[in-house]
Amino acid sequence: MLLIFVLLMTASLEAASVLPLEFKKIVQEAGVIFTGRCVGSSHELDENNFPTYWIQYQVEQGIKGVRDRETLWVKQFDLGGAVVCHKDAEQVLFLYPESQAGFTSPIGLGQGRFTVEV
Secondary structure (H helix, E strand, C coil), X not given: CHHHHXXXXXXXXXXXXXXXXXXXHHHHHCCEEXXXXXEEEEEEECCCCCEEEEEEEEEEEEEECCCCCXXXXXXXXXXCCCCCCCCCCEEEEEECCCCCCCXXXXXXXXXXXXXXCC
């Protein structure tokens, strides 16, 4: 019985892990790439009643799909209370292209989000 439990736990842990992506793949898959600061976020239901984070960024340097100094609102599906940004945190973000419902997220479950610390 213990062996079955260990095997099941191992299988579920493997299913929950994310394979690391090569940086080249992150860049290729991104629809939006920029450096910017998190201005704030809110949590609410969207027009289809999906739990949603709305995250506002002040873009400092737009690299792909966004312009310098633009204010960008990112609609991200709530995956269970994960912290999406810290106010005033400077980040480099590689986001998937928006879905038909307007959602996006960092490439590779967070592998496309880098916090800049100086």
